[in-house]
Every structure is written in C-alpha cells, then in structure tokens.
Amino acid sequence: MQLRAIVNTPSVFWTQDEAALCASLACGVGGLDSIEAERRIAQFGPNSDVTGKRVGVLSAALRRLLEPLCLILLVAAGVSIATGDEAGGTIIVAILVFSIGLDTFQEGRAAKAAELLRQSVALKAEVKRDGIFRTVPVESVVPGDIVRVRAGDIVPADGRILQAIGFTANEAALTGEPYPVEKRPGAVDSHNAADASNALFRGAVAQTGEATALVVATGRSTLFGTAAFALAEAEQASSFQRDLHAFGLMVARLIIALIVLILAAHVLFGRPVLQSLMFAVALAVGLTPELLPMITTVTLSRGALRMAQRKVIVKRLTSIHDLGAMTVLCTDKTGTLTSARITLAQSLDGAGNPDTRPVRLGGISAVLAGDRGALDAALIAACGDVAGWTLIGRQPFDFNRRVGAVVADGPEGRVLICKGAPESVLALCNSTRASGRVSTLGATERAAALARVQMLADQGLRAVAVATRPWNGQPHDPQPADEAELVYQGLCVFSDPPKATSAAAIARLAACGVQVKILSGDDPVVVKRLAGQVGLNVPTVLMGAEVGRLDDQALALRARTVHAFGRLTPDQKARLVRALRTSGDIVGYLGDGINDAPALKAADVGLSVEGATGVAQAAADMILLAPDLEVVADGVEEGRRTFVNILKYVRMGASSNFGNMLSMAAASLFLPFLPMLPIQILLNNLIYDVSEIGIPFDTVRREAIAEPQIWDGAALLRFTLVMGPLSSAFDLLTFAALRLIFDADPDTFRTAWFVESMATQILVIFLIRTNGWPWNNRPHPLLTVSSLGALTVAMILPFSTPGAWFGFAPLSLPLAACIGLLVAIYLAAAEVLKRLAVRPRPPGRFGA
Secondary structure, eight states, X not given: XXXXXXXXXXXXXXXXXXXXXXXXXXXOTTOBOHHHHXXXXXXXXXXXXXXXXXXXXXXXXXXXXXXXXXXXXXXXXXXXXXXXXXXXXXXXXXXXXXXXXXXXXXXXXXXXXXXXXXXXXXXXXXXXETTEEEEEEGGGOOTTOEEEEETTXXXXXXXXXXXXXXXXXXXXXXXXXXXXXXXXXXXXXXXXXXXXTTEEXXXXXXXXXXXXXXXXXXXXXXHHHHHHHHHHSOOOOOHHHHHHHHHHHHHHHHHHHHHHHHHHHHHHTTOOHHHHHHHHHHHHHHHSOTTHHHHHXXXXXXXXXXXXXXXXXXXXTTHHHHHHHOOEEEEOSTTTTBOXXXXXEEEEOTTSOBOSHHHHHHHHHHHHHTOOSHHHHHHHHHHOXXXXXXXXXXXXXXXTTTEEEEEEEETTEEEEEEEEOHHHHHTTEEEXXXXXXXXXXXXXXXXXXXXXXXXXXXXXOEEEEEEEEEOOSOSSOOOGGGSOSEEEEEEEEEEOOBOTTHHHHHHHHHHTTOEEXXXXXXXHHHHHHHHHHTTOOOSOOEEHHHHHHSOHHHHHHHHHHOOEEESOOHHHHHHHHHHHHHTTOOEEEEOOXXXXXXXXXXXXXXXXXXXXXXXXXXXXXXXXXXXXXXXXXXXXXXXXXXXXXXXHHHHHXXXXXXXXXXXXXXXXXXXXSOSSOHHHHHHHHHHHXXXXXXXXXXXXXXXXXXXXXXXXXXXXXXXXXXXXXXXXXXXXXXXXXXXXXXXXXXXXXXXXXXXXXXXXXXXXXHHHTSSXXXXXXXXXXXXXXXXXXXXXXXXXXXXXXXXXXXXXXXXXXXXXXXXXXXXXXXXXXXXXXXXXXXXXXXXXXXXX
C-alpha cells in the first residue's frame, strides 16, 4: 500500500530523501531482479498506459443524432414524407447526414493525441536488472528500477537522481524552462517540478553527461502521463455546442406546446381531429429551422477556409465560434510569446560596458571545445568568424566547479579561455579588463560584478562569465590548477526574447475585448519581465505554490485580477483555465509544449503552433502556421464574422417562422377552412430556407466584430417577439382584405397569403441582416441571388401549371396590387421596428 501511495503521488518524490524513497518503493539502490520486475509490471501495468478508449464512429454519430435539434429535424422529415412532401423530407435527412458526417469526421483527436504522445517518449531504456545494466523496452520499466540516461536519450520515467556526471536535460516541453537544466543528487524543498534539480521526468531529453536514477513513477503516474490522461478524458461540450443544445430544447418545447394548444383549440371548435392533428404538426414543422445544421456547417467550413488563408488550420469546426466568443486568452511563454531560441542579448566588459570581446572569446571556446548546448549555440551564432584559431587542449565543463576551459592558439598567441558561472569564474580572477585596459580586481570590483549579474538575473537574463590568461606552458589539456590568476573579460548575457509582433498583437486583442494572461512554468522574474516587454501591466506574478494553496472558489476570484503566473505545473495551468471558465469567461489557451496539453484540453478553444510538440498540436482545436499572436487576432475576427452570419439565420428564421405559425394558428380558429394546406406550409418553409443559403457568404459590418460574440438567448427572444408579431399583424390585415374586400374563395385565399408570406419573409432578409440602413451595408451577391431567386420561384409558382398540384389559383390584378401595397408597408414598418428589436447591446453580446 505504501508503494502504491508513492507511485500515485509523484509530485512530491523529489522532496524526500533516498532512504525514505527506497523504503516506500520496497527496493534498494542496486536495482531489481527480473522476477520482482515482472511482479511489479503486473501490479502497476506497463510504462505506456497513456491512451484512452477510442470513440467509435457510430457512437460519435449517434451522440450527435440524439441532440434535441437533430431529433426535431428527424421528426420533421417524417412528417414531411407522411404529408406527401417526399422531396422536403429527403432534403432534411440529407442535411442531417451531411452535418453529422462532417462533425464525426473530426472525431478521434484525443486518440490521435495519445498516439503521438506514445511515439514521443523513449522506446528503449537502460535499467539495472539482476545486478547489471541491460536494455529493455520502455514498457518494462517499473517503480523501483534503476535507470541510466546518457546524452541524447529520452528519459523513460520519473525518477530521483542517484548519481550524475555533467548531466543536463532539456525540459522545455514539460516545464517551460527554455535553458538546459543541470541535474545532480541532493535535497530540494520546492514542490514545483521546475525546481526539481534532483529529479528526471519522463519525456525530457538528456543534453549532456550521464545520470542514474531511481524510478519513482511510470505510465499515467508520471508528470508526462498526467498530460496524456487529460487528453484521454472525454471532451466537454464547447460553448457553441451548449448554445445549440439549449436552442434545440427551446424549439422542442415550443413545438410540443404549439401542437397541444392548436389541437385542443381545433377540437374545441368542432374541427375534424385528424385534419387538426395534421395541421398542428405541419405548423410545428414550420417552426423547425431545417437548414440550421447546413447553414452552421457551411458557414463554419467557409470560416475555416478563410482562416486557412490567414495561416490557421481549424481541426474542430465549432471552435471557430468559440474563438470569436473568446474573452480571455491564456498563453504559455516559451515558443508563443517568445521565440524559444536562446540569443545573445549583450556582451559586457568587466565594468559592464558594451564590448564584443567577451562574446568573441566565448564563441572561440565553444567552437573549439565542440560544445553544443543552447548557450554555446547562441555564442557561436553571435561571435562571427573564428578562423585562425586552433585547439591545443580542453577541460570539459565541470558541473561541480561550474567552469570549463580550452587552450587556443591564434592571432593573440596561445590563450587559456575559461567560461562558466560568473561567481565561479570571478573566484579564479585577480584582474579585470574594462574599456580596453587591464586593472586589479579587488573586493569592490568583484562585488560590483556579482551585483551586476544579480541585476541581470532580476531582469530574467542569464549570464556567462569569460576570463583568460596567456598560456606559456606545454601543449596539454588544462587542469583546475591552471585556472588561476585570470583576467576577467566580462559577461555574455542571454535571453529568450519576445517575438517582434507580440506587443502589437496583445494590444490588438485588448482592443477587441480579449484579455491576455501568461501561464508559464518559468521563473516569475522572467515572466514579469516578459509581460512588461509585450505591453502587459503586471504588478503581481502569482506562483504555482500559491495557486496550489487556493481552493477553486478563491482561485476563480484571483484568476480574474492576476494576469501573469509563474512556476505552474501542467495541472495548475488546466485548473486556472477551468477557474476562468467557471467565472463565465470563454477561455482560449495557446501553448506548444507537453506541459500545455491539459490546459489546451480544458480550454473552450485550444491553440497551438506549427513548431509545437506533436502532443500539443494534437490536443489543440486550431494550429497556427505562423507562430504569431497576430494570427490569433485575425482568427478572432474571422470567428466573430462566422458567428454573426450563423446568428443571422437563427434570428431571421425564428422571427419569420414564429410570425407565420402565429398567423396560421389564429386564422385557423376563425376561418371556415384552413388558411394554408399542410403541403403549402411545408413548401413555404422550404422556399424560405432556400432563400437563406447565401447567408454563410454574407458581408459583416466592422463594428459587429469589435467585441466578443456570444449567444444571447434574451436578445434572440426579444427580436422574435418584436418582428414575429409584426409579421402576424400584416398577415391578419391580409386576411381581412381577402375576406372583406375581395371575398376570396379558399384556393385564392391560400394563394394570396402564400404570395404575401413569401414576399415579406424573403424581402425582409435584406433589412434585418444588418442593424443599420440596408443601403449602407450591401449583401453578398450570393445572398442576393439565392433570396431573389427563391422569391421569383414563389411568385411564378401560383401562376404556373405545377401550382395547381399544390392547390394554388391565379390571382387577379387588383388583388395582386393590394398584396404588393401591404408588402411595401410591412417592409417600411420592419425597418423602423428592427431598431426596437435590436437594442444597443452590452459588451460581449452579439450584434450583426
């Protein structure tokens, strides 16, 4: 039981001493025998259990089919076929198949993410079994094993270092730390993985040296496995999916209530039950937004194509809406706000003055010694040509003394060049070079140099000191005793600089109503400095240890007011994202490392970049081909444009259908005949839907995408309750004119109302598609063609031979003129009243 406890709580193992760990793991530092290893595999499972169950295609399709809106449309298709409208029913079914099929095609992202995760870890590991080191499959590594890791290896499991010789590891993808981390035995008090200098973590890459470690956690119990477990969890419904679900439930309730009320009223008035039932069901079908799945899918697909032109690949279509609705963007630091490439920031002489000599000497040392660490690569890139220098001898970097040295022969003669940690190099010096002159290095100068290093560290910069002396001895590798009486040449200062576009992009996002928060595993000092460089006002950086002490409610409050976080673990990043979502924000997360995967999964919309780890890319909803926040800002605007066009269909359809059904329900109670036959109702609805198929391509006003766009049920209801009854009022005026002035027979009555209904429904599209004057915001040509084309069909049909099949009769010229006049008055009234229907919206609410 004690063994199980330590394996299931790996986040604290580096704070315990070796004896306590060995006791907890029931092992020694000599490794396991083969029999015990097999027993532990049976107990804890293989070191690869990071995948989740894959959701089947049929299961995914069935889950979507059971959504309220899909069920309503299935019933509508059945009713259409039962009433003789086989074409309409078939179209509805085809729309459902198309929409569900495209959505289901997006399924399997979690399975793909887990598979990429499995491929990114070591396939083989070197463990000590039966007293000797041997190579085994990584799946065979168990808690209690002793593993050996060398330069270039991928760490196979989480473990506590027992021995290390010049060992460094790249943990950028796990902790966000861009510099290679030195690892060595010893005690660590911090509970943050980024501070665990005595621990190895699965998935990290050994850069230099060699280390042996006691395996403490494998599989899902590792820091790496935590990310995998998050990816294997079932996806939560997105903001857009929740809104559509709520809309579907609302439509379902309205339909059921309408059927019951109309059927009861008709029976009460003595109408035939079967005819009343068919009429009520036809009215109910008329309320259903049949084309909503198609309009949604086509609009989102068009948005995805437009975003691809802006260098954004969309993996989950509904995430386009979520990006437009986003109110908070949480971003990792390394590789997103910064370039994730260590570069030389400054080269300073012994007095802190700019001087190229330290970087040139440091570069010569790195080139001749063959050093290939991140800092050495930056030195080599910055030092220029080192032709004329040859290697005489070298002393590899000693991680205990924190100094390395070379003897080089070149234009200045033979020179011993030492570079390393400033405090270590300064201790070897007795003089300093500043402004081209060499002077004694006294206590005052030494203290000033160390204070300068601390000042640079406070700015988030890393410094390497360089010192030299002439080499007068015989050619041989320098020894520690040779590293004395050196001349302190100065400092090479390094940084992971912010991208040139980060500040402008953050300002642009702020102008769009999107807050940016930095969630990093890096040092808080570095995070605060970066925040200032990219234009964020960050008086406080909340550390991971403080986040861990807050409960969920307190964290939600703090997360709203704090804009930068440092030393976060992967699960703390995900917890912060969830806390912000709990507060009502629509949260995006931008990250590129394995440590970002849980947060990418937890966010409403996960964003990654082209150069990110495969795991982060697979966990994300969108991938930015240009690793630039400007691309995110472009995507936000496109997401808002897409959502506004979807909302146009919902708003137009809901108000128009509601008005028509209200008119028919009222008229059916007082007329001696049905105001419109069931098949005519379905035809009316179908033609109107066809008129709107150009909406995905429609233009959108600039001010409509200036703020986050979210579904506002109250605004939609207000619009429906204003514009729907307006339509019904003119329908009732039409009824009165037809009965009192023209004494129309049933066929003429139905034809005249069909023509009036189609004209008002379709022409009002050009008015209510925008909140402003329609001539100031012209529709897209495709919308114009689809709408006017559908109107032309509706106007011609009653006067054609096929019109008789639907029960239509030709209209007299005076009657047609009367209908035209009513339509004109209705359009004028709609233009006036739409401003009441669409009141000025509060921040974060939709507008068109």
